[in-house]
């Protein structure tokens with residue numbers, strides 16, 4: 392069992408002890424209530440130390456999968472968890488998020504107000520196809536625009552004052568955007584290309600502005616987060632780590648099988664920045680650059696999906712501490728930044744169906760190309776992704792259920808709770824959780840329900856318009872979106888009635 396699994400079990404046990412303690416608190420025997428209180432505190436302390444031990448690069452992530460389809464379980468386990476490895480390093484940087492809020496929020500808010508006018512001018516001056524208000528939308532579809540990096544980087548960096556604060560020259564920034572695009576287009580991959588990179592940047596920007604997190608992080612953290620989002624898959628070859636390791640690819644040998652792709656994305660990007668024409672950070676203070684570079688490396692490496700379970704467990708424990716108001720409620724802001732980037736990276740399933748389905752089609756085609764290569768070049772009879780036999784519907788259901796849902800669930804809780812902290816600090820004492828609805832909550836449910844409807848009634852042959860390259864039959868799928876909408880509507884009416892009945 393890995394430390395992450397132990398952490399998860401311990402957290403659940405602690406929650407149960409706390410529940411029993413509070414149910415006995417009123418009329419239970421006082422001596423037993425006291426003992427339970429002490430046990431709870433002790434468990435809290437152990438939990439806290441355990442999170443501390445799990446440094447951000449700890450490779451101890453295993454997920455429990457209960458899928459009937461063996462092939463899909465294997466894919467989920469191989470991609471989103473890693474075999475246990477002992478790590479002796481303890482986390483050295485574990486700072487209170489509240490302290491960060493106090494230090495940065497006021498200054499940041501002030502700076503943002505001052506620069507508001509400049510922002511509105513930029514898209515007109517540079518003749519960009521969209522403005523920042525469009526990029527603020529969760530439903531924005533990056534695939535509708537050419538050269539997505541040029542406008543998304545310019546507008547989003549400007550919106551967060553990154554251009555002015557770090558004295559970035561606009562021509563250098565444009566050169567950088569073109570070089571970044573070239574890198575993302577190097578292998579002509581269906582999914583891991585410039586649309587995906589720009590989409591993750593825009594989604595990360597949305598996550599920041601839809602919560603009070605913009606006021607939680609420091610300027611350098613925001614710059615590092617947005618830059619990492621843009622570059623996190625730079626020069627992606629469209630093949631996964633497992634494949635590169637299995638085939639003894641040069642990259643796997645260079646990085647000793649350890650987060651091969653993620654190491655390459657970060658390393659080749661910093662190599663690009665050695666070119667003066669592209670170095671947008673040349674005016675950054677040397678000490679700041681050191682912090683920035685270290686943060687970017689850590690954030691990009693954390694996009695290795697083998698970290699998924701570790702990240703989610705650390706965030707769940709943080710939420711538990713916040714919720715129970717235990718003695719030592721602190722969070723590592725780096726973990727929070729990593730979770731935001733991880734969430735943005737897998738966010739396609741939380742977007743409106745018409746946007747999501749395009750990403751799903753592209754990633755499935757990329758998986759199938761890898762499967763084709765495994766079959767042709769390595770005579771692998773059972774590739775992870777087989778164009779002929781992989782059940783796309785079950786794969787999407789498994790991906791949403793086991794990976795996307797838990798990630799956005801914990802993120803929603805943490806965002807709401809941190810927003811509340813911030814709101815209370817700003818003396819908005821009346822704010823409560825029900826005032827917030829996060830943009831992904833409905834579409835994530837709808838997308839999952841749509842696949843479930845297809846799985847129940849669908850004719851899978853009709854779903855696929857073409858097998859190579861994969862093309863899905865959008866019109867046919869739309870019927871199931873409508874069915875799923877009806878199901879969700881009925882479910883919410885039922886929940887409403889149930890709540891009324893319970894409260895009356």
Ligand code: CMP
Pocket residue numbers: 470624694696736737739740750751754786787790
């Ligand atoms: P990568 O971009 O390296 O990191 C996130 C991973 O999530 C991605 O590779 C895929 O393995 C997986 N992923 C993202 N979107 C989907 C999707 N719609 N269906 C299945 N897997 C996905």
